[in-house]
Amino acid sequence: MRLLLAVTILFFMLLIGLPFWWVISGSFKLPQEIIAREPTLVPRSFTLQHYAKLLDASAYPTYLANSLIVGIASSVLTVTLAVPAAYAFFRMELPFREGMYRAILLAYAFPGVIVLIPIYGLFAQLGLVDNLLALIIVNTTFALPFSIWMMRSFLATVPRDLEEAARMDGAPTFVILRRILVPLILPGVAAVGVFAFISSWTEYLFASVLILSDANRTVPVGFAGIIGQYQIDWGLLLAGASLAILPVVLIFSFIGRAFVSGLTDGAVK
Numbered sequence: 001m002r003l004l005l006a007v008t009i010l011f012f013m014l015l016i017g018l019p020f021w022w023v024i025s026g027s028f029k030l031p032q033e034i035i036a037r038e039p040t041l042v043p044r045s046f047t048l049q050h051y052a053k054l055l056d057a058s059a060y061p062t063y064l065a066n067s068l069i070v071g072i073a074s075s076v077l078t079v080t081l082a083v084p085a086a087y088a089f090f091r092m093e094l095p096f097r098e099g100m101y102r103a104i105l106l107a108y109a110f111p112g113v114i115v116l117i118p119i120y121g122l123f124a125q126l127g128l129v130d131n132l133l134a135l136i137i138v139n140t141t142f143a144l145p146f147s148i149w150m151m152r153s154f155l156a157t158v159p160r161d162l163e164e165a166a167r168m169d170g171a172p173t174f175v176i177l178r179r180i181l182v183p184l185i186l187p188g189v190a191a192v193g194v195f196a197f198i199s200s201w202t203e204y205l206f207a208s209v210l211i212l213s214d215a216n217r218t219v220p221v222g223f224a225g226i227i228g229q230y231q232i233d234w235g236l237l238l239a240g241a242s243l244a245i246l247p248v249v250l251i252f253s254f255i256g257r258a259f260v261s262g263l264t265d266g267a268v269k
Helices: 002-026 049-056 060-091 097-109 112-126 132-156 160-168 173-184 186-202 205-210 219-226 234-260
Strands: none
Touching: 002 234, 049 060, 049 234, 060 132, 060 173, 060 186, 060 219, 060 234, 097 132, 112 132, 112 205, 132 186, 132 205, 160 173, 173 186, 186 234, 205 219, 219 234
């Protein structure tokens, strides 16, 4: 049984890890080795020319900076709105609470392309076309429904006795939320932040329509422009893909500590 489990885990590790290894290792290969008829899993050559060309001869650093701005801002704004919204939906007695909650989830079920034209017309009137703020608003809007739903399970694990004890001591709702609930649901907050960041980092549809100038493009849109119409520089593409993966890996490694701690560790003394 243990052998079967180990083989299964190894299989999925290889299934997930090999594509990443292929991209990262390929970004350090010479062009001749990349396009060789017999592919090499372990690089036989080593070069940094693809990264040098990507960072010096293209606008990729600008795309990377724009994506970081949009991703971080969208993540922070989503967390800021999702936590109090989830608390209002699942902890407070509000009229038509269930109906509003179902309406939010229903809005998340529709694909974004349906509202692409209305959103473009609205942002054009507001002067937000070709503005990173437009992407931040759109990404936050589409990440919020699922984020609110995600926070529900974390809030359900926190005993109501903690809130009632704080209310008896005269603590207002905002203080209870900020000083008691948020530290206890920190893994949920981290999960929502990571989800919003990745959704924003990989978003292509609205970024390709709402952003017009090359100076405001994000990585998915700008990266697509690197692909030539008649010739593809595979080394350049592999280097760009490797750098695009790096921020997500760093985000996971930095926030991963929040997932280790217990939800209510040290809450009740």
